[in-house]
Amino acid sequence: MLRTIELKPGHGFDTSVHRRELRVGGLTPFTSIDFPGRLSAVIFVQGCPLRCGYCHNPHLQQRKSASEMRWTPLLEWLHKRTGLLDGVVFSGGEPTVDPMLKEAIMQVRALGFSIGLHSAGTHPRRMREILPHIDWIGLDIKAPLDDVTKYERIAGARASALKAEACLQSVLSSGIEYEVRTTAHSLWLDDSALLQLSCGLAARGVKRFALQLARATPHQPAPHQIDYPAPATLQQIDKLFQHFSVRNEPAHTQGRNAA
Template sequence: MSRARRSTGSIASPKPVLELGGFQPFSTTDWPGQLCAVAFVQGCPWRCGYCHNPGLQSRQRAAGAPRWPEVQVLLQQRAGLLDGVVFSGGEPTLDAALPDAIDDTRAMGFGIGLHTAGIYPRRLEALLPRLDWIGLDLKADAPGYAALTGAPGSAEAAAESLQLVAGSGVPFEVRTTCDSAWLGDAALLAMAAQLRALGITSWVLQRERRPVAGVSGAWQTAAPAPAALCDRLRDEVGLAIEWR
């Protein structure tokens, strides 16, 4: 009796599945001018001093977090009712499954938005043809980046990503959280000059939020920066400023 021939074929590895930390089925603020859903990807390698959602920093999935296949079912039910889906985080470009998730979402008829801090420039560059809008977080001026993010080399990564986005032709906004503990007037003016040098003419400044002492889950939003600083950003650098 002859022996059965041993198979030499290899079994394909399963595709990675996007790891989510949360899902918001409806938002009017995460993509300006668009009605969207927001998928929050779990994980971020930076440890920004003002981070108000540290639960998304770890790559470990939290108990009760939605699973991507479940979210896909919800999105299919909302096709035609929403303009797009924003992939946020955490840092969504951390996840190797993001490109496939974007392609699957676009196939349902949704536009694609991305929130990113520009942590991985090469991954961001590869994603640009898939995107309809980008919200790029600029954290600090170059000397202050590593201290704020806790990550050496973060300033260089962010600067490269900013250049990629500015030259991509994809609609975008650059936004910065104005936490007074990290950013003074000099830092903001240096950041404004960096933007203007790339031909960027507008900048979204987000007011810092602080937890309310003794009240679980409550946050207090700070007032905008003094008008004098906004005037300098406009008059000296030529940037249109929007406060949120």
């Protein structure tokens, strides 16, 4: 099982709380499933403006972190992993919430790592700024983009559909590798909504799409509906994309620190 670790501040590091640096909520030191084709570490950025009912990382929602992890010692830890890892993924939370994300990406890229990003598309301007500096993005789309009311209800934030739409267009026009994915939970998205979402993505030019089947959380039970999504629904969705997959939502991407 993949684990998370905590990096203690070391001698000679400036760990002042007033220093402007990426706010780190956790680290997965090794994974083969979060960045296609690359062995990578995952850095969980603290903070997220969304309040999805099925969120598995609620401890990462607030910008204030209980983690003692600091960016500078983490960067040195990554330096020692050059040659052992192929890439580094910035996840969250929502990594684009952090104004220091671009600088952190540039620092990690300078070490020779490929850069991956997990994002729900909440900050269009920052997304445009960092896209030229990353190699792959997994973009979470929460609901049909044309159903603003449903999207905002699932994401728990106003204007979330408009921002996700803008980020999707930036990703598609950038030419970088990507995957658009949606968490499928029968309490939030029935088969009709999944089809509406998928058709909307295909019409916008999305070629690679994945459904992630929701897991249970302490506040949200897992779907118990038999054959959800229905096989016929999955067959229809599969015809819309060059690459389509269905998988269980990763169980390890929680970003907690272990002593």
